[in-house]
Amino acid sequence: MEHLATGEEMYGWAAELFPFCRSLTGPGVRQTLDYLGRLIPGLRRYTVPSGTQVFDWTIPDEWTIRDAYIADADGHRAVDFRAQNLHVMGYSAPVDRVMDLAELQDHLYSDPDQPDSIPYVTSYYKRNWGFCLTHRQRQSLPPGLYRVVVDADLQPGVMDYADLLIPGQDSREILLSTYICHPSMANNELSGPVLAAALARWLASVPRRFSYRLVFVPETLGAIAYLSRNLTGMKQNTIAGFMLTCVGDDRAWSYLPSRQGDTLADRTARHALRHYAGAFDTYSFLQRGSDERQYCWPGIDLPVCSVMRSKYGTYPEYHSSRDDLSLICASGLSKSFDLHRRMLSIIEANRLWRTASYGEPQLGKRGLYPAISTKNSYLEAQKMVDVLAYADGGLDLIALAEAVEMDALSAAAIFDKMAAAGLVKSMDQ
Amino acid sequence: MEHLATGEEMYGWAAELFPFCRSLTGPGVRQTLDYLGRLIPGLRRYTVPSGTQVFDWTIPDEWTIRDAYIADADGHRAVDFRAQNLHVMGYSAPVDRVMDLAELQDHLYSDPDQPDSIPYVTSYYKRNWGFCLTHRQRQSLPPGLYRVVVDADLQPGVMDYADLLIPGQDSREILLSTYICHPSMANNELSGPVLAAALARWLASVPRRFSYRLVFVPETLGAIAYLSRNLTGMKQNTIAGFMLTCVGDDRAWSYLPSRQGDTLADRTARHALRHYAGAFDTYSFLQRGSDERQYCWPGIDLPVCSVMRSKYGTYPEYHSSRDDLSLICASGLSKSFDLHRRMLSIIEANRLWRTASYGEPQLGKRGLYPAISTKNSYLEAQKMVDVLAYADGGLDLIALAEAVEMDALSAAAIFDKMAAAGLVKSMDQ
Amino acid sequence: MEHLATGEEMYGWAAELFPFCRSLTGPGVRQTLDYLGRLIPGLRRYTVPSGTQVFDWTIPDEWTIRDAYIADADGHRAVDFRAQNLHVMGYSAPVDRVMDLAELQDHLYSDPDQPDSIPYVTSYYKRNWGFCLTHRQRQSLPPGLYRVVVDADLQPGVMDYADLLIPGQDSREILLSTYICHPSMANNELSGPVLAAALARWLASVPRRFSYRLVFVPETLGAIAYLSRNLTGMKQNTIAGFMLTCVGDDRAWSYLPSRQGDTLADRTARHALRHYAGAFDTYSFLQRGSDERQYCWPGIDLPVCSVMRSKYGTYPEYHSSRDDLSLICASGLSKSFDLHRRMLSIIEANRLWRTASYGEPQLGKRGLYPAISTKNSYLEAQKMVDVLAYADGGLDLIALAEAVEMDALSAAAIFDKMAAAGLVKSMDQ
Structure with missing residues (x-):
């Protein structure tokens, strides 16, 4: 099913x-x-x-991240990986230091154009560490000392x-x-x-x-x-x-x-x-x-x-x-x-199709044509014959569908019906 | 002549x-x-x-139609093939019956969108009979009995x-x-x-x-x-x-x-x-x-x-x-x-033409160029030379005419003149 | 230098x-x-x-022009080659005659549409002589006799x-x-x-x-x-x-x-x-x-x-x-x-270039890529990689530059840098 x-x-x-x-x-x-x-x-x-x-x-090297945060002097986590894994820059190397805000700034990433978004940042090929945060939060960080921890491994794996x-x-x-x-x-x-x-x-x-x-x-x-x-x-x-x-x-x-x-x-x-x-x-x-x-x-x-x-x-x-x-x-x-x-x-x-008949086939004797020809009936049958009329063996289903201004899956349904009636042959498997 | x-x-x-x-x-x-x-x-x-x-x-089978009509109870021909051969549906089979209007309706063809036209209808491949008439006339047919006659043959021929x-x-x-x-x-x-x-x-x-x-x-x-x-x-x-x-x-x-x-x-x-x-x-x-x-x-x-x-x-x-x-x-x-x-x-x-000279020919010595060169005279001669300038043997008359923005029959006249002067050769018979 | x-x-x-x-x-x-x-x-x-x-x-024949003028009855040069060499029709044959203005008109060239311009006229292939002058001057020439002199040679050279x-x-x-x-x-x-x-x-x-x-x-x-x-x-x-x-x-x-x-x-x-x-x-x-x-x-x-x-x-x-x-x-x-x-x-x-690497090269290890990946940094590097990404050996410099929407000389500078880094090879000498 x-x-x-x-x-x-x-x-x-x-x-x-x-x-x-x-x-x-x-x-x-x-x-x-x-x-x-x-x-x-x-x-x-x-x-x-x-x-x-x-x-x-x-x-x-393989990167394993377990925890990461920036804590203020009170030990409060201002930025916490556990709350949002985008907070840590991808492939951040391990660190555990205390530094003042000025030094920390070199490791912070934020987007002034989208002050409430935490940007996604990585450093795969240069060993570094960093934190991503909203620009609004970054601007509100008070001066002072911060403890910065990235608990991660970067080692062969x-x-x-x-x-x-x-x-x-x-x-x-x-x-x-x-x-x-x-x-x-x-x-x-x-x-x-x-x-x-x-x-x-x-x-x-x-x-x-x-x-x-x-x-x-x-x-x-x-x-x-x-x-x-x-x-x-x-x-x-x-x-x-x-x-x-x-x-x-x-x-x-x-x-x-x-x-x-x-x-x-x-x-x-x-x-x-x-x-x-x-x-x-x-x-x-x-x-x-x-x-x-x-x-x-x-x-x-x-x-x-x-x-x-x-x-x-x-x-x-x-x-x-x-x-x-x-x-x-x-x-x-x-x-x-x-x-x-x-x-x-x-x-x-998608196949290359080729008509099997010389000249238009007689759809009527196969029950595929309106019996009485009025002004518009040949136009209806022509619509049906169109997919055959372009099937010269050189066009695939998509090209044929586009030639007759249909979608390919509808054209495919017509080709399947015509193939069952022996009026068209597939040129490929 | x-x-x-x-x-x-x-x-x-x-x-x-x-x-x-x-x-x-x-x-x-x-x-x-x-x-x-x-x-x-x-x-x-x-x-x-x-x-x-x-x-x-x-x-x-071959169809021979001799006469066809719908007659009312008085014997008056309401619809008459002799007046207009479109009145009988093409390939109508012979019939001679009396029927009421309701039954007759199944055999009538008219075009409501063009109420004064008699439509052209045929039934080549399904044996049937029918009459075509203006929609106006069809609507005016009174109820009652009608005699319907198609005097025709449908037999091998x-x-x-x-x-x-x-x-x-x-x-x-x-x-x-x-x-x-x-x-x-x-x-x-x-x-x-x-x-x-x-x-x-x-x-x-x-x-x-x-x-x-x-x-x-x-x-x-x-x-x-x-x-x-x-x-x-x-x-x-x-x-x-x-x-x-x-x-x-x-x-x-x-x-x-x-x-x-x-x-x-x-x-x-x-x-x-x-x-x-x-x-x-x-x-x-x-x-x-x-x-x-x-x-x-x-x-x-x-x-x-x-x-x-x-x-x-x-x-x-x-x-x-x-x-x-x-x-x-x-x-x-x-x-x-x-x-x-x-x-x-x-x-x-329509021929492939190829210039016979290397470089522009000297039209003047053949009497085909104005003797005194003024600001515009070379432009006139250029017009004449244009058909030669594109005649590289790979373009036919129609392509050449389109290249020089002329009609093909006028270009053909120039090519005939140039061919007579030996300045261009036809690449084909 | x-x-x-x-x-x-x-x-x-x-x-x-x-x-x-x-x-x-x-x-x-x-x-x-x-x-x-x-x-x-x-x-x-x-x-x-x-x-x-x-x-x-x-x-x-070679044409040597020494002097040419139209002088009025007082011997005053109304039109003088020495003042402006366009006054004499190119390839004018020698002449020294006196004629009235009516006869002279056949040898004068001026442009009514630009009455203050002296037109440039030549007659290389038909022997003739003529003078070119402004239409304003031509109209102001009084009737009377003029001496016409072209002191020139037209002889094998x-x-x-x-x-x-x-x-x-x-x-x-x-x-x-x-x-x-x-x-x-x-x-x-x-x-x-x-x-x-x-x-x-x-x-x-x-x-x-x-x-x-x-x-x-x-x-x-x-x-x-x-x-x-x-x-x-x-x-x-x-x-x-x-x-x-x-x-x-x-x-x-x-x-x-x-x-x-x-x-x-x-x-x-x-x-x-x-x-x-x-x-x-x-x-x-x-x-x-x-x-x-x-x-x-x-x-x-x-x-x-x-x-x-x-x-x-x-x-x-x-x-x-x-x-x-x-x-x-x-x-x-x-x-x-x-x-x-x-x-x-x-x-x-202009050369055919072909990238030397399978897949994008690591620009970073060659100092050609920003170390930290931010939202836009890959776009910058992509710009750099673009010229390589089209360098399939089938496009020349001009086609490559147009594919990446750059000018060819700037693209050439990038290709030179990439060739020096071994990332691209020229397919021709």
Whole structure:
């Protein structure tokens, strides 16, 4: 039976994943993958040891954060990691010192433009420590001495990631990739893994022509590590791919193309957005910002684009404490799930079709034509014949649907009917 | 001597052809072809027996209609085929019954949107009978008993059609196709056969580089039958083709492309319309409706488009008794004849040209350049040199004319002059 | 040291060249080439004897003009060549006659639309004589007898021209062509040779990847003669070319494409105009008027376009005595020099680039990335990574710059830095 997650279920997963303190590495990533593993049977886990070279990069030490705070002279925690994990700068090195406010300022991060947001800041590759807080709180800190504690480890360990290959009739693959390295933020990032989980469960429940590769990695370095281990096979098999990110709110639809710009993934995304989503914003590849940066890199050249709701970097809550569970909603998640299922369904149904008859077929003798010809009846039949009239073996389903000004899934239904009547043949498997 | 029919002559032919009760088959078709045979020496006649399989279709029984009427209780003919042959539904089976108005209604066809028009209705492939009448008359029929008579035969016979091959120096062909299966209607359809006749007579009277195939068939099934017998040769030889239909009124110019959209026929049609007709409406191939449906079918792929006046399906009188001799006019027919002659002349003159000189030629020593160079004189000569400056052997006449922003026939005249002066060479025969 | 002429120097050269009475042939051309030879070390001089066939043309007799005037009955010179060399029609044959005003009118040229301009008129190929004067003066000439004297020779001699090949590391050439056959006119023509001289001096002073061919010829016939002697090598080596004409005023920027329209020269010109000049007028090749007529002729097909200020034929002073030294200025010449240097610098830097890493490189470990990742820092780094992200080996510098919405010289600076860091490789020499 087709397994269709509801928006409420997806929202519930996001809510449970929200508190984990994810980062590039460390226990928060493992907690997240453990949770996803319970949702997605067969999810495979991998580790890459610190120090491993992956293409141009080296896996850094693993970061374990236990506690962090800034306490005033009375021992009162002015800034407390336990209340909000964004308070500690990602990859902060351990520290336990007393210093005055002036010295502390060099380690504080706030956003004057959004004085009530705690910004999200990391320092993966330069050893440092820091605290993030609202600008309003920062300005209200009285002068004086503060005790600063980061109770963390930065030592050799592993980077974790996971994937799942759902086989189809065909070894050709569709890539669905998302990331699991941001602490408590909802649209960017939890909407992505949650949609990936819903799609994985759905895909496992339906017949599949193609195979599906779902990838859950820390952004950038995780994708680079993943590609360094899987590139050859992915280049051979991947016919389309989608980044799953920023799919949880219900304010906008966004499309970010692949570098090549007209791959099967791009054509599918644009067609589906046009016919099933309504208005959408088209961004340039110059405005990319997630793992399409790696997947579309010259020499890697995977056909990966993104269909998002409010795109990262464009909404005010992005990369701050305000990107919380109130920003996403069951309705937003559900519509994203629906649109992605339609995109995958289009690709599943995408074939080169060729008419089997010379000249128009006689639909009437097959019960497919109105018996009496009036002024408009041939126009109705023509509508039906249109999909055949363009089926010259050189156009795929998407191109055929666009030629006859229909949506691809409706055109696919007509082709299935025509194929059953022997009037059209598929040129491929 | 060049044989140029006048608009009045063409209108006269249409007027004489108008009363014949044409249909898919039967005596009306033969009367029509007999008449055309007198206009066009050498017209060849063919028959296809009922029951013959032509591609996906079967030739139906032949229909002979002698009389048909609906008489009221007094024996008065309320609806009378003898007054207007559109009153009987095409391919009506014989009937002679008395019935009340309620039962009769199932066999009546009228158009509430055009209450004074008799609609044109047929039922070729489902045995039935019916009468067409104005909606106004239908509403005024009093209740009561009516005698309904269709004195017709539906029995094995033939489907008739005709063609003519006018040979040129070259076996490459231009197809001109029209149809002869509609009863008394003028723009759609008699304007088509009448223009075909005028073009046939003109073509026979002038030197020809290419050969011309004129086809007179019942629409759809006739074209399918014709293709089933002639496809191989037509695919080998046809370089351009035009459907001749709806060319008799003087209200609009219309262009309907081939499926491929940029064949020699399409390029010629667009160029000629732009330069010689003025404003014109461009339709999509999705709005097709005549035998380009067969000629452009995948696998048949003939380069056939249509240049029309008011396109079928777009004008209110279409497929009704109001598409009568008052809708077409000598002026409309004459302008259509003129435009089609220009299109054929462009194709006749269409060659790849290549300049014979390195650098600009010295037009002056050939008497082709103003002797004194003033500020503007080089601009005039440049205009003359322009056609040479683009003649790189890769552009044909139409492309060259468009490059220098001229019409093709004027450019052809310059190329002829330049060829005579040895300044340009044709790359083809 | 880089040799950069100032606008004032260039203006000074134009002022010194202005008085020479240039024509298709004769001493004025030699004076001009002598002067240019002093500016441009290594300039090579050539002659073609009268009567020589060059492609479709024949070199005419050489014209030497010593004096010319129209004197009234008192011996007063009403029109005097010594005051303004445009007064004598170019290539006027010798004459010494007395005639009345009526007969004289046939030999007078003036422009009623610009009654205070002396028009520029020549009669190279038909033996004739004439005088050019303002329309106002012409109308004020009293009736009576006039003595008409043209003291000139028209006899076998030579046509002069010059060129310079500045070798680079590579035998591939860039063509810079200008003309030296117009008497005292400033924008059309002296701005061209003056810019050519400044570019020649600059090119000789800087390292060069490519070779440069500078051509100084009488317009049309000179270019044809030059091509007749150099065509094979030029076709083998020329990768881009620019006509240098009408580059001296400061009123507009103009672009005239090559016939092919998208050569390296065209792409460079459009890119440079867009990024470094601001608004510019794009003309059609149909509006050409200088030696691109020959260079772009079919079969010659050199990739030559023009970047001009106010284009010939478009400004009111064109081809008249008002195209004088007041029309051009140091600023106009200097900006033209600057833009042409940028165009040549773009071509010098134009390479196919290919990223050397799989996936994004780690800029941080090379000191090229901000250490702390905030909301916007990845956007800054992305800007830097953009040029790499498109460097797939199939795009040249100009295409890459346009893909990332930068100007080519700025992009070239980034590529040089990235190449030094080993992150990108050039696909060509």
